[in-house]
Amino acid sequence: MDDRENKNKNEDNSSGISRRDVIKGLATIPAVGGVLYSAYQRRKYERILKSGIFSEIGIGSENNPGQQSNQINRDQQIRLGIIGFGIRGEQLVRAAGFASESWMRTQQERAQASGNNIALNTFLDQENLNIVFNGVCDIFEIEAERARKTVSLNGHQAKKYSHWKDLVHADDIDAVIIATPDHWHAPMAIEAAKSGKHVYLEKPMTHKMQETYDLYDIVKKTGIVLQLGHQFRQTESYGKAKDLIKKDVLGKITMVQSNTNRNSPNGAWQYPFHPEANQQNIDWQQFLGNAPDIPFNKDHFFRWRKYWAYGTGLSGDLLTHDYDAINQILDLGIPRYVTASGGIYFFKDGREVPDVFNALFEYPDKDLTYQYSATLANEYNRPNIIMGHDASMEVGNTLMVYPDRRSTRYENMINEGRIDLELPLFSYTSGSEGLDAITSATERYFASKGLLYTIKNGKRVDVTHLHIADWLDSIRTDKLPACHIDYGFEEAVAAHMGTLSLKLGRKIEWDQTNNFFANVSWEEVIEVLKG
Amino acid sequence: MKNEFSFFGTPAYSNKQISILVILRVVIGWHIFYEGFAKLINPNWSSAGYLLDSKGVFALFFQEIASNPTLLNIADTVNIWGLLIIGFCLMVGLFEKWVSIGGIILIGLYYLSHPPLIGFKFDAPGEGSYLLVNKNLIEILAISVNLVFPNSRLVGIDRLIYQSRISK
Numbered sequence: 001m002d003d004r005e006n007k008n009k010n011e012d013n014s015s016g017i018s019r020r021d022v023i024k025g026l027a028t029i030p031a032v033g034g035v036l037y038s039a040y041q042r043r044k045y046e047r048i049l050k051s052g053i054f055s056e057i058g059i060g061s062e063n064n065p066g067q068q069s070n071q072i073n074r075d076q077q078i079r080l081g082i083i084g085f086g087i088r089g090e091q092l093v094r095a096a097g098f099a100s101e102s103w104m105r106t107q108q109e110r111a112q113a114s115g116n117n118i119a120l121n122t123f124l125d126q127e128n129l130n131i132v133f134n135g136v137c138d139i140f141e142i143e144a145e146r147a148r149k150t151v152s153l154n155g156h157q158a159k160k161y162s163h164w165k166d167l168v169h170a171d172d173i174d175a176v177i178i179a180t181p182d183h184w185h186a187p188m189a190i191e192a193a194k195s196g197k198h199v200y201l202e203k204p205m206t207h208k209m210q211e212t213y214d215l216y217d218i219v220k221k222t223g224i225v226l227q228l229g230h231q232f233r234q235t236e237s238y239g240k241a242k243d244l245i246k247k248d249v250l251g252k253i254t255m256v257q258s259n260t261n262r263n264s265p266n267g268a269w270q271y272p273f274h275p276e277a278n279q280q281n282i283d284w285q286q287f288l289g290n291a292p293d294i295p296f297n298k299d300h301f302f303r304w305r306k307y308w309a310y311g312t313g314l315s316g317d318l319l320t321h322d323y324d325a326i327n328q329i330l331d332l333g334i335p336r337y338v339t340a341s342g343g344i345y346f347f348k349d350g351r352e353v354p355d356v357f358n359a360l361f362e363y364p365d366k367d368l369t370y371q372y373s374a375t376l377a378n379e380y381n382r383p384n385i386i387m388g389h390d391a392s393m394e395v396g397n398t399l400m401v402y403p404d405r406r407s408t409r410y411e412n413m414i415n416e417g418r419i420d421l422e423l424p425l426f427s428y429t430s431g432s433e434g435l436d437a438i439t440s441a442t443e444r445y446f447a448s449k450g451l452l453y454t455i456k457n458g459k460r461v462d463v464t465h466l467h468i469a470d471w472l473d474s475i476r477t478d479k480l481p482a483c484h485i486d487y488g489f490e491e492a493v494a495a496h497m498g499t500l501s502l503k504l505g506r507k508i509e510w511d512q513t514n515n516f517f518a519n520v521s522w523e524e525v526i527e528v529l530k531g
Numbered sequence: 532m533k534n535e536f537s538f539f540g541t542p543a544y545s546n547k548q549i550s551i552l553v554i555l556r557v558v559i560g561w562h563i564f565y566e567g568f569a570k571l572i573n574p575n576w577s578s579a580g581y582l583l584d585s586k587g588v589f590a591l592f593f594q595e596i597a598s599n600p601t602l603l604n605i606a607d608t609v610n611i612w613g614l615l616i617i618g619f620c621l622m623v624g625l626f627e628k629w630v631s632i633g634g635i636i637l638i639g640l641y642y643l644s645h646p647p648l649i650g651f652k653f654d655a656p657g658e659g660s661y662l663l664v665n666k667n668l669i670e671i672l673a674i675s676v677n678l679v680f681p682n683s684r685l686v687g688i689d690r691l692i693y694q695s696r697i698s699k
């Protein structure tokens with residue numbers, strides 16, 4: 001037919017566009033209407049479903065508390081000192097804006113090899129916090145020199161202190177970052193506070209009980225700004241989780257579970273020794289501090305987290321991160337009872353602290369138990385879950401709210417088929433503009449991957465950078481930082497209760513009225529926590 | 532073979548052939564257009580997760596796009612509007628040759644970012660089982676059919692364009 005038609009055309013070119021041409025030319029245009037109409041119908045259906053769920057639960061889909069940007073005047077330069085330039089100390093200095101030469105080199109090599117490097121780009125995108133490091137201190141000479149070089153830029157020369165006390169009392173330092181072994185946290189922070197310096201203190205806040213009170217008192221008395229190093233306070237999704245829980249999306253919460261899942265020598269604190277480390281370039285006596293006097297020992301120096309004299313075990317080292325995150329979301333405070341147990345099951349390398357640890361935090365007045373479980377010998381991804389009668393929330397960089405099959409609140413919606421029990425009721429990914437009801441399977445899979453960084457105002461940001469920035473901004477504006485001393489006190493007591501229970505082998509009770517343990521004597525506390 | 536290219540470079544088809552070809556073109560267009568449209572109206576949509584999930588020799592290239600906010604923004608925009616324009620043009624039979632090539636390239640990128648090779652597992656849940664050949668590859672070939680059996684000059688807006696050009 002077309003063949004014949006074509007022949008006709010070719011014979012009569014002058015005839016132009018025929019009616020047949022117009023019909024055939026426009027024949028498939030109705031398909032566009034078809035797809036648009038179907039799309040409209042589908043969208044209408046999903047809107048009704050979604051708004052139904054949101055309105056029934058009483059939340060809007062667009063509110064987003066984590067995305068406000070705060071305009072802080074950073075004209076005033078803050079002069080810092082850093083004590084401890086180990087793994088964490090270097091990370092903190094980098095989060096403050098100074099990357100070591102070796103780190104930059106490694107990252108640039110990686111960037112060249114792979115064509116891209118997220119860590120490097122994120123660092124380069126960091127906001128300028130307008131700080132200067134005037135002092136550095138590390139008792140390992142090689143690290144001290146590396147620290148000095150790292151923060152001495154553009155002609156500025158930071159002073160290298162061989163004793164931390166001199167740094168803390170230096171006149172040209174306003175604030176100090178403390179990233180030392182745990183047994184040094186409180187002594188240094190207390191001294192700094194006495195000297196009127198603001199403190200960014202790595203977790204856990206204290207190693208011993210008495211210093212927990214002492215640090216609390218001095219910070220309250222001097223009014224310095226103390227930020228405890230729980231950088232997950234800056235994880236944007238946690239704010240969202242708090243918001244959702246306030247709106248009672250989960251129903252009555254009676255159980256919270258969080259977990260540490262690690263399975264590597266580094267994750268188990270079995271760090272490599274620095275090849276050039278020796279008794280000459282390490283100030284061993286300064287390392288020991290209030291710990292028992294023993295001969296120079298590289299294992300104790302580099303892997304101090306494995307020993308009670310310097311570290312706090314899983315309770316202080318890793319539980320505190322999870323506890324603080326949960327405390328941030330649920331405002332739990334100090335538990336009434338703590339029961340903990342554990343053992344050295346896998347890393348039989350002479351360590352003193354368990355590599356498998358479980359703790360139960362009971363809050364009878366809140367009708368809730370928080371269960372923490374840690375293993376350093378298995379990486380199976382056990383998520384952190386807040387469990388309510390109506391729904392469970394998986395908490396990470398992404399929030400997933402799963403309705404409960406037996407929920408009272410969602411019963412009708414479940415029966416009417418408006419809620420799919422196989423899919424999250426809501427999901428929220430850090431940085432997205434709103435909540436998503438009816439998550440597709442694909443989105444769910446991607447979200448479960450999680451992200452290394454939180455997203456703030458559309459930019460990928462390292463939470464540690466945000467935490468340091470929050471501390472500095474708090475100093476400038478005289479506001480409370482995100483993880484202030486009250487949270488620090490709660491964190492320290494909770495961690496100590498875990499260690500006490502583990503070591504004493506019994507349930508530890510906290511007496512809120514007396515601000516002390518109800519069933520542990522000071523003698524026992526000193527015996528277990530060495531002070 | 533005399534009739535093979537008898538209408539401005541378009542082969543002569545039987546009624547059945549032209550019907551199937553046009554239907555094929557319209558449904559591919561419908562699918563591509565709706566893929567773009569669904570992304571356009573979803574404020575939270577981003578290709579980041581998909582790109583990060585990339586595997587194979589080009590994985591680094593796609594992951595780099597995902598990790599750079601500017602590039603990601605461009606990729607998202609190009610993807611959405613590429614899909615919409617290609618889908619629309621295929622449906623109405625406009626610029627058939629060029630949008631077919633565009634469609635092959637675009638879906639080719641999807642295929643290359645997620646090649647269903649032995650040993651590769653993707654987070655994106657698949658509803659079927661694929662080995663080397665997946666639906667992206669089949670869609671690429673379906674568009675290729677459209678490219679080598681052009682039909683928009685018979686049924687489609689291209690017919691009007693070529694007719695008016697010829698009649699001048």
